[in-house]
Amino acid sequence: MRLRALFIYLGLDNFMLPCFTKKLIGIDCPGCGMQRAILFLTKGEFIEAFKMYPAIYPMLLLLAFLGANKLYTIKYANTITIILMISTVGFILTNYILKFI
Incomplete structure (x- = not known):
């Protein structure tokens, strides 16, 4: 609960790195979705993390x-x-x- 409040307070959703492969070539790389999955894990959304990555x-x-x-x-x-x-x-x-x- 405290970790989730910390993420909301810091607004870490807004500071995720973009996928340079997707920007340059236009296709997802094998690691696309990993940052969002880690963010879902920290929020306790385990099924959403699995769906993401x-x-x-x-x-x-x-x-x-x-x-x-x-x-x-x-x-x-x-x-x-x-x-x-x-x-x-x-x-x-x-x-x-x-x-x-």
């Missing part, structure tokens, strides 16, 4: 695992990291391809 959850899972791996010794960490990376890239590419269909 479905790869946000595997990406957050990967980042959380990499952070936990730095703090603790995790068995099979390399294998888990590779699986999480492949699934994240798969989500990104699938989302990107579905935008054009």
